Amino acid sequence: xxxxxxxxxxxxxxxxxxxxxxxxxxxxxxxxxxxxxxxxxxxxxxxxxxxxxxxxxxxxxxxxxxxxxxxxxxxxxxxxxxxxxxxxxxxxxxxxxxxxxxxxxxxxxxxxxxxxxxxxxxxxxxxxxxxxxxxxxxxxxxxxxxxxxxxxxxxxxxxxxxxxxxxxxxxxxxxxxxxxxxxxxxxxxxxxxxxxxxxxxxxxxxxxxxxxxxxxxxxxxxxxxxxxxxxxxxxxxxxxxxxxxxxxxxxxxxxxxxxxxxxxxxxxxxxxxxxxxxxxxxxxxxxxxxxxxxxxxxxxxxxxxxxxxxxxxxxxxxxxxxxxxxxxxxxxxxxxxxxxxxxxxxxxxxxxxxxxxxxxxxxxxxxxxxxxxxxxxxxxxxxxxxxxxxxxxxxxxxxxxxxxxxxxxxxxxxxxxxxxxxxxxxxxxxxxxxxxxxxxxxxxxxxxxxxxxxxxxxxxxxxxxxxxxxxxxxxxxxxxxxxxxxxxxxxxxxxxxxxxxxxxxxxxxxxxxxxxxxxxxxxxxxxxxxxxxxxxxxxxxxxxxxxxxxxxxxxxxxxxxxxxxxxxxxxxxxxxxxxxxxxxxxxxxxxxxxxxxxxxxxxxxxxxxx
Ligand code: ADP
Numbered sequence: 001x002x003x004x005x006x007x008x009x010x011x012x013x014x015x016x017x018x019x020x021x022x023x024x025x026x027x028x029x030x031x032x033x034x035x036x037x038x039x040x041x042x043x044x045x046x047x048x049x050x051x052x053x054x055x056x057x058x059x060x061x062x063x064x065x066x067x068x069x070x071x072x073x074x075x076x077x078x079x080x081x082x083x084x085x086x087x088x089x090x091x092x093x094x095x096x097x098x099x100x101x102x103x104x105x106x107x108x109x110x111x112x113x114x115x116x117x118x119x120x121x122x123x124x125x126x127x128x129x130x131x132x133x134x135x136x137x138x139x140x141x142x143x144x145x146x147x148x149x150x151x152x153x154x155x156x157x158x159x160x161x162x163x164x165x166x167x168x169x170x171x172x173x174x175x176x177x178x179x180x181x182x183x184x185x186x187x188x189x190x191x192x193x194x195x196x197x198x199x200x201x202x203x204x205x206x207x208x209x210x211x212x213x214x215x216x217x218x219x220x221x222x223x224x225x226x227x228x229x230x231x232x233x234x235x236x237x238x239x240x241x242x243x244x245x246x247x248x249x250x251x252x253x254x255x256x257x258x259x260x261x262x263x264x265x266x267x268x269x270x271x272x273x274x275x276x277x278x279x280x281x282x283x284x285x286x287x288x289x290x291x292x293x294x295x296x297x298x299x300x301x302x303x304x305x306x307x308x309x310x311x312x313x314x315x316x317x318x319x320x321x322x323x324x325x326x327x328x329x330x331x332x333x334x335x336x337x338x339x340x341x342x343x344x345x346x347x348x349x350x351x352x353x354x355x356x357x358x359x360x361x362x363x364x365x366x367x368x369x370x371x372x373x374x375x376x377x378x379x380x381x382x383x384x385x386x387x388x389x390x391x392x393x394x395x396x397x398x399x400x401x402x403x404x405x406x407x408x409x410x411x412x413x414x415x416x417x418x419x420x421x422x423x424x425x426x427x428x429x430x431x432x433x434x435x436x437x438x439x440x441x442x443x444x445x446x447x448x449x450x451x452x453x454x455x456x457x458x459x460x461x462x463x464x465x466x467x468x469x470x471x472x473x474x475x476x477x478x479x480x481x482x483x484x485x486x487x488x489x490x491x492x493x494x495x496x497x498x499x500x501x502x503x504x505x506x507x508x509x510x511x512x513x514x515x516x517x518x519x520x521x522x523x524x525x526x527x528x529x530x531x532x533x534x535x536x537x538x539x540x541x542x543x544x545x546x547x548x549x550x551x552x553x554x555x556x557x558x559x560x561x562x563x564x565x566x567x568x569x570x571x572x573x574x575x576x577x578x579x580x581x582x583x584x585x586x587x588x589x590x591x592x593x594x595x596x597x598x599x600x601x602x603x604x605x606x607x608x609x610x
Pocket of ligand 1: 507
């Protein structure tokens, strides 16, 4: 840094020394020349003044002062009486000398000031050359007076070619509004900004944003215009591309979603459709859309609705939504969902914009779904009827089978000699019990058919257990080695249908007996009743049979699930419906030591709790 400063100082010192020496030589030369040519004081003074002024252009005020004083000294010494002396004898000479000094200092100061102003202006003009903006100055007749470097680069013409040309013709300018109108606005406002199209030297068109500022003279008359332009051609092209691709995406999206759009000026009757709207109504893009064209497509059955909506829309500025069908000449039908939103609130210029959705596919799917649902309902009804019949057959089948077995046994005892009256009596009483049970079941089914509510009597569950065991005691005796009751005392009463609950227990016990039929070893049945932590009454039937394969567990309670060749798969399904009708739960599990346990729980009777 120091080095730079000192080298700069030494350079300026050298310049000063050279200037002063050169100045002295020039002044000396003029003096000698004037002396030799025996010129007068005035002539010598004039030439010396010229030299001093020229020298003053080369450096500061100090140098000008020194040269002025040196010039005055040379004049006084060589051209004033007495010659070759600094003594001045004539007062007039002294006045001339002072005049020389004052004139020389005044002129040098003025010349230097003018030089400085010029320098500043040149620097400022250079700045305008540096900018990337196109700067053009034109006079009041729109003739170019200034044309910067950026203008040369963009338009392709050099300064010399552009200056002096009438700008509008030179650049083949295209304006956004008539030229005269634009000029009036510009003169009124003193400025204007907008987009212009210019033609370059190579003939290509460019778009520029142009800003104009008006310069006026003291009287307010237009003097010149400063025009600053920026080339936005590429940006405009990119915007146009984007707009086009957006329009393309929009059209594609409309096609994909089968949604067209429209604009409807109710006041003027003008209707605008998107391409997709044309495609929905199946009209050629060339036709002019109109309400009449739509009317030609509307399904005759939907015409009143359509006319009503049109009349309303014409009368009020309210949004509308309408669903109607179109009927095409070939008999095809389309379902439309049309939504219109008010786009202008002025009564004299009412307009709607909206969307037309082709919902035919959705409508058809809806129709198919509705059809499938009604078919499902029909199948469910048939299935329910089948289940009911199967359930009746199953429930009534059990007592009937028991009656047949008892009847056969009865016959055998009768044929004995002597007939065993005790056994016969037992068989007949069993037959009567089973007959009664079958009758009760049939009665229940009839009540169910009539929609009669099930019996909701308060029942002690242990009684139901006992009754069920009595009903099938013969089967139990025959098919098991032991039946253990583990019935909890003082259980709360439950509310329900005694016969239905008996059926559940009979089903579970008979299933247990059947499961034990195929196993070796002791065939033990345990019937248990207890209270669970939630206060529900639980009944469990535990057997020592084959148990339930894991895979079958989830389907046990489904209708028609059976693993037995002669089974119907209704027993557990019916039991499950009965328990659920009593707001209870039923479940099955395998015992750790073999066999299965089927349990159900029932909520206690509320009155009992109170
Ligand atoms: P079905 O007795 O006509 O087969 P169920 O609904 O009563 O109809 O029983 C369905 C199936 O559940 C039976 O086929 C059997 O596989 C299984 N099952 C029922 N009870 C037991 C049990 N105690 N032990 C093992 N499997 C059983």
